Amino acid sequence: MAVQTVAGTSTTTPAFADNPHQNSFGPAVALSCRECGTRYALTPVFACQECFGPLEVAYELPLGDPEDLRRRIEAGPANIWRYAPLLPVPADVTAKQNLNPGWTKLVKADNLARELGVTGGLYVKDDSGNPTHSFKDRVVAIALEAARTFGLTTLSCSSTGNLAGAVGAAAARAGFRSCVFIPHDLEQGKVVMAAVYGGDLVAIEGSYDDVNRFCSELIGDPIGEGWGFVNVNLRPYYGEGSKTLAYEIAEQLGWRLPDNLVIPIASGSQLTKIDKGLQELIKLGLVEDKPYKIFGAQAEGCSPVSAAFKAGHDVVRPVKPDTIAKSLAIGNPADGPYVLDIARRTGGAIEDVNDEQVVDAIKLLARTEGIFGETAGGVTVGVLKKLIETGQLDPAAETVVLNTGDGLKTLDAVAPTTGPTATIRPTVAAFREAGLA
Ligand SMILES: *Cc1c(COP(=O)(O)O)cnc(C)c1O
Ligand SMILES: [Zn+2]
Numbered sequence: 001m002a003v004q005t006v007a008g009t010s011t012t013t014p015a016f017a018d019n020p021h022q023n024s025f026g027p028a029v030a031l032s033c034r035e036c037g038t039r040y041a042l043t044p045v046f047a048c049q050e051c052f053g054p055l056e057v058a059y060e061l062p063l064g065d066p067e068d069l070r071r072r073i074e075a076g077p078a079n080i081w082r083y084a085p086l087l088p089v090p091a092d093v094t095a096k097q098n099l100n101p102g103w104t105k106l107v108k109a110d111n112l113a114r115e116l117g118v119t120g121g122l123y124v125k126d127d128s129g130n131p132t133h134s135f136k137d138r139v140v141a142i143a144l145e146a147a148r149t150f151g152l153t154t155l156s157c158s159s160t161g162n163l164a165g166a167v168g169a170a171a172a173r174a175g176f177r178s179c180v181f182i183p184h185d186l187e188q189g190k191v192v193m194a195a196v197y198g199g200d201l202v203a204i205e206g207s208y209d210d211v212n213r214f215c216s217e218l219i220g221d222p223i224g225e226g227w228g229f230v231n232v233n234l235r236p237y238y239g240e241g242s243k244t245l246a247y248e249i250a251e252q253l254g255w256r257l258p259d260n261l262v263i264p265i266a267s268g269s270q271l272t273k274i275d276k277g278l279q280e281l282i283k284l285g286l287v288e289d290k291p292y293k294i295f296g297a298q299a300e301g302c303s304p305v306s307a308a309f310k311a312g313h314d315v316v317r318p319v320k321p322d323t324i325a326k327s328l329a330i331g332n333p334a335d336g337p338y339v340l341d342i343a344r345r346t347g348g349a350i351e352d353v354n355d356e357q358v359v360d361a362i363k364l365l366a367r368t369e370g371i372f373g374e375t376a377g378g379v380t381v382g383v384l385k386k387l388i389e390t391g392q393l394d395p396a397a398e399t400v401v402l403n404t405g406d407g408l409k410t411l412d413a414v415a416p417t418t419g420p421t422a423t424i425r426p427t428v429a430a431f432r433e434a435g436l437a
Pocket of ligand 1: 134163264265270271328374376
């Protein structure tokens with residue numbers, strides 16, 4: 001990768017030096033091209049004008065006494081804003097109308113560990129505890145603040161379900177109009193949650209990848225004037241929200257890094273930004289520098305990154321998704337190549353499980369730890385099991401597996417095989433007859 005420069009000489013996008021909103025972005029100083037390093041001002045742009053590479057937020061991080069920074073963080077609120085010194089948000093962010101997600105439970109999963117033969121310690125980072133019951137509240141919270149700074153008035157997204165709900169809720173609270181786009185065939189729980197907050201919800205006759213293409217077109221149209229698509233034109237800011245998962249896991253472990261992380265992959269944004277967050281923690285001296293391995297998890301019916309990993313390819317060939325794990329059903333993942341880099345660099349791997357294994361893993365997590373994850377949680381727990389069985393993940397090492405959403409939103413996945421043990425008349429005799437006494 002090229003050395004970062006301070007170029008950005010384009011006429012339509014303000015150069016890095018002319019940052020018009022500097023005070024609103026805390027320690028962030030620019031957008032930087034992931035491919036060629038060209039820098040841009042902090043504006044609603046998302047692709048490099050030199051090479052079309054994705055842009056990401058670059059910082060001047062508060063390098064100083066790590067003990068001071070740690071104390072400052074620990075004194076902060078029990079949500080993602082405790083990490084405001086490391087995020088592209090204004091210093092007074094806690095005073096804004098926001099859903100304040102984060103600081104979800106890191107559950108020591110001893111029962112699941114026993115079942116899977118993990119001896120080095122196993123934790124579930126349970127992001128179903130967020131305001132709209134998925135990890136998406138983290139990314140939306142940051143994108144919302146960027147939209148506010150840029151004076152955008154409509155909040156939008158292309159969504160596999162959870163993002164639509166998170167955008168609808170955040171917009172409702174912050175007083176934005178919202179108009180979100182989903183594929184027409186999503187789970188009822190996701191559709192209802194996306195609609196209940198009162199914004200506009202548009203179901204598109206097509207797959208997520210069609211929805212995403214449509215949104216890109218809308219941004220280029222005069223209709224899209226004043227619109228913040230959290231995962232398109234606000235994507236550089238959106239992505240930074242996932243860093244807070246890395247920060248929380250490290251802090252909740254007592255300011256140290258685990259050996260292994262098992263992370264779901266849809267577009268791959270979350271996985272790449274968790275790695276970015278872990279690298280920052282090391283750079284800042286907040287945790288001891290030690291190796292960690294990142295494992296990516298996909299559903300077999302939408303496993304383009306896993307397929308590329310196994311084939312030793314650097315590029316990801318798009319697929320047509322067909323899986324019950326709809327929240328992860330992105331056939332053309334934007335951050336796929338970076339996910340491959342990270343899995344290879346850290347010595348991790350990318351695996352996939354079929355729908356039956358997803359359902360089994362949802363139930364396994366539920367019956368061992370009392371955590372009802374959505375299908376994406378079935379994917380990560382199922383992949384963890386497979387990684388251990390195939391010798392790709394060391395069970396004697398310490399592992400954190402992510403559950404990124406709530407099982408109540410994907411009831412259909414388990415409903416056909418889950419129900420009453422017996423249905424009886426209200427008499428003791430009937431109970432005895434049912435063989436449950
Ligand atoms: C969106 C989503 C992810 C990951 O998405 P990325 O696009 O890879 O960042 C994971 N789990 C759930 C439940 C999601 O909704
Ligand atoms: Zn570039």
